[in-house]
Amino acid sequence: MDLSRLDEIRAKAEAGKRLDRADGRWLLTEAPLVEVGALAQEARFRAIPARQVTFVIDSNPNYTNVCITDCQFCAFYRKPGDPEAWTLTVEQVLEKIEFAASKGATTVLLQGGHNPELPLEYYLTIVRESRRRFPSVTPHFFTASEIQTMAEVSGLAMPEVLARLREAGQDTLPGGGAEVLSERVRKRIEPKKGGPRAWLDVHREAHRQGFRSTATMMYGHVEEPDDIVDHWDAIRELQDEHGGFTAFVPWSFKPGNTLLEKWIKTYKGPSTYLRMLAASRLYLDNFAHIQASWFSEGKRAGQVALHWGADDFGGTLFEENVHAAADYVNKTTVDEIITLIRDAGFTPVQRTTEYEILREY
């Protein structure tokens, strides 16, 4: 094993020099896990010197499970007309937001399927009314592919859709739907979705208009290390343009009840997760925050992840349906999140959607 590379990568990271693709591949495939973690923690404390870990009080409701995109990794969607298909009215969605607000949530991450029956006004009303009725909640609504759907349904250009959402009161976008930003992966698991280009176009335009957003990655299906590096390159370049990403959030694909389950039986475990977080912290040198999750890989793996480059612990997720559809369920409370962060050796800090600090515990 060529471990002199470790020193090269450390020297680059310390000098603020960018890692190249070969470095990225090595971190993903060969570097000893403990060493990747040690390097990532050094980088994490250079970026965020305080020994604190942030979290957000949030909820992840959905407005529809109707979707025409048939992604093979998704257990949540139903085709239009399916007996299990459902779409909420604007009032029903607002009730979900009200519930979240009543529990102290400052963020509601609202997303749904690609439902061609819903007019643009539906989305705009939800944003407007959410802002008006629940000013304490930041509407963190609609991923890139939903924005694309709105553009198709309304006949407006995507930038115009974003402008109208912004006018209605929206300032941030969730980063879901990126999966792995690689054409090869798209063809294999989500041929009907816009793919890397479309996701990046929406986020680029959103950042240009002053939105902030997150970048996500769902790994552990058909991707190769090169696809991961493609993904990193794409979001790192975009971040150089406008600096609009608040955080990077990776999680593992959960195969339960999906079309891919036939080939992929289990999700990647904690070693892969820690490696992904730590390598991302090192490669994505222009991202301030790397989010680990108590939710997606288990609470105890999430705690360890705070030592592998992550400085954020995600949200409370009072409601979550997408992983649950894949038979993956995990629940917590604000008190438990605070305890988990403390036990892992950090000071818990509540943040906003845009990573501003609200309260230190």
Added chain:
Amino acid sequence: MPTVTSPRARFHDPRLDPLWDKVRGGERLTREDGLLLFDTDDLHGLGRMADHVKRARHGDQVFFVLNRYVNPTNVCVLSCSFCDFARKPGETGAFENSIEDVLEMIKPGTREAHIVGGHHPDWPFEYFERMIAAIHAARPETQIKAFTAAEVDYWWRRWKIEPRESLTRLKAAGLQSMPGGGAEIFSKRLAKLLHYTGKADADRWLEIHGIAHELGIHTNATMLYGHVETLEERVDHLLRLREQQDRSGGFLTFIPLSYQVGTTKLVPRQTPPTDDLRTIAASRLLLDNFPHVEAYWVMIGEETASLALHFGASDVNGTLEDEKIAHMALAESPAGLAREQILRMIRDAGKIAVERDALYNVVKVWT
């Protein structure tokens, strides 16, 4: 032994630098070094050193066994404060299995039967002797790993049968090895505080393992941590095991047992996974004469067990069908894992899974 290249290390905690020199030089760590291992916040440094030692011994291999967990009874005269398993005779939830029941539990083809139970006041030693003989006759392919030193000591307390005699007779009946339970934490203070003065103390526990080793019976060792013990008490426990191993040499593996809060609630919650990783790494480094340190997934969970394979652990125990002691203390792990899940736990960490028997003979390398 595979050649080992270790990275040029930089320790976040510079106090670990001299320890790293010792570890690489094969020099024994002192009590003071051990205290430092439990004091440092350099989790990666601990992992680096422990992984170095683990790799030098076993390369990328990680061992597991297809085993069955058998508790003849949970009836126990003791009232250890940390235990959710024991019941008084006649109490709700108490169980007493016949030899036929026990045979029923051990399916044909089981590689290892792990048999431990409470200190039953009415069961004579001969009952256990007959049980082992019956299992051995009915399941000759099954290796019998049975009875903690605490149980062996209890036969002396209750029936005045010397450990040398009971172990000799059990060996003749078919006993192959002994589990490492009942050690808890070697501490007079804690024995008093947690009401386990009525069972084998440190000296006696070690003496019985020494006798077993003399008789050619390999054994395991454990430590129950994550409750109200001090870090000094952990280090001293490990050092006593190391001394005993120097004397008698028959320990196969060390298994740190993370205290399950259950309903006994000595502390509000289970110790965090970072403490499990630290304890496994420190054990690997201090117990330089133990072949293996184990990541016991039943108590630390599958995720942490898998991660522990980067922190010095070279064994994940086994499938452990029908585990009861941790699960009666509300452990969140499943009661028994399929071989596929064990393989996944090992492979996700990038390691090579090696199926073994109770004595660590290789059964199959799963490539």
